[in-house]
Amino acid sequence: MSNVLKIKKGVEQGVNELLKFLLESEKVKGIFTLRKMNENGAVSYSLITHPKELKNAVPLFPLMPVNAGKILSGFTLKKAINEPIAAVLRSCELRAFIELIKRTQGSLENFLLISSTCGGVYPLKSLTDGTFKEQVSQYWESAKNAEIASDIRPTCAACEYFIPQQADMTIAIVGKNDLQQECSIFLNTKKGEEFTIGAPGNIVSEEIDTKETTKLREKRQDQKKKLFDEFEKNGFGIKALVKTFAACLSCHGCSKACPICYCTLCDFDSKTHEYLPSSHEIELEQKGGIRIPPGTIFFHIGRMIHMAVSCVNCGMCSDVCPVNIPVSTIFSKVGDSLQKLFDYLPGKDIEEPVPSGTYKEEEFTEIGE
Amino acid sequence: MNDEYTPKIIGFLCNWCAYTGADLAGVSRIQITPSLRIIRVMCSGRIDPLFVLKGLLKGADGVMMMGCHPGDCHYQKGNYSARRRYVLLQKLFEDLGFESERIGLWWVSASEGPRYAQVSSEFSEEIKKLGPNPVREEIFI
Structure with missing residues (x-):
């Protein structure tokens, strides 16, 4: 009360x-x-x-x-x-x-x-x-x-x-x-x-x-269950992802609108991930073709690694997408499962550290043996 | 030369343990799998999940990460962070429908030359069974 x-x-x-x-x-x-x-x-x-x-x-x-x-x-x-x-x-x-x-x-x-x-x-x-x-x-x-x-x-x-x-x-x-x-x-x-x-x-x-x-x-x-099930219908794996993000313009609007993406210079806009003519050349030689702009799938999955664990499902990313990619559905689905993995609810407790920035000595001990 | 498929595997090895362990395996003349390409990092905590992702999206068949046993990190806690990131990455791969078997993390100390040879050839065999990375078929990604 x-x-x-x-x-x-x-x-x-x-x-x-x-x-x-x-x-x-x-x-x-x-x-x-x-x-x-x-x-x-x-x-x-x-x-x-x-x-x-x-x-x-x-x-x-x-x-x-x-x-x-x-x-x-x-x-x-x-x-x-x-x-x-x-x-x-x-x-x-x-x-x-x-x-x-x-x-x-x-x-x-x-x-x-x-x-x-x-x-x-x-x-x-x-x-x-x-x-x-x-x-x-x-x-x-x-x-x-x-x-x-x-x-x-x-x-x-x-x-x-x-x-x-x-x-x-x-x-x-x-x-x-x-x-x-x-x-x-x-x-x-x-x-x-x-x-x-x-x-x-x-x-x-x-x-x-x-x-x-x-x-x-x-x-x-x-x-929520319905939304996730519908997304799963598109299938899994790299093929499905390529289809989902097919129309992506690489405008990075989703990351600019995202409240969790706070970096002044996003890693994906920086020189680290710049595609130089030489790297195009190597890729063309190996594969016989490249998508331009390159690295859209890498950008989206990379962004998931960086922020999905703190995703609050506000839906700004889908809202600003000029080509109607259901970004927020994918991020909330992935976010949901990562948050469950670390037993974490973003924004619930100000004292609780962000899972990706902390560790416990006694956890996942079966890994690496 | 036979036509048998040899996978391309990238290995991120910690300078203070697994990398020295790999050296020891070589000095001890233990047979090592030829499919592993080693990249030396100063700590397993330095392995950005993006390195792993980029490797796989560019067509590597598998990615191995090796660091010091828990509690033995040269920088006290780098391997604990690496472990969290690995768990996160593996879960993410499962959710997206990628084959999470293509990535792996092992603790290999500097004195464990035979262990290094063993885990790397076991992993190589597993990847061989999985076949080439399906990402290779997707050219325009």
């Missing part, structure tokens, strides 16, 4: 009210949230310090223009922020931020983390092809009934970690029948409770895991 702040307003207005309260009472100096940019549904992350500017804030809008974990890590890479900021972000964004902090790419200090039980987000493409407005109308209805909203990102539909673990406050959305009348904000930590002292609304006691969230988790697990 944890304390819940109930605001007698629709969930979107209720959250805005809370943000306004935090800013006006000067408990925080700024709010990091999604903000509407135009009437067509374009949103972008913004940092707001004046309460007046909050009027276009849409903290729960079902779009993810960029994984916020990446932005927050950018804010705090050199130095932790020195004044409190409230950041509203999704479960996977928060997990990505924590994964980045583990890799010394940021700091949690002075952040008030507000997250929500997530109903998923729509692909960015739905904005440009005009289907977004139609889809978003049934989004809240699906969330209320703990259903998987149709047309959301495939990874969102298969995401079972929609309840954030590390947030100070969690806005309850999934399975809340009275979304339009009441806004429930779970205060998970002492920090969350302190910041809401004097906030509008009343405090009650409730459980975040309900029948509805379990129902949605089960549905999403089924969907």
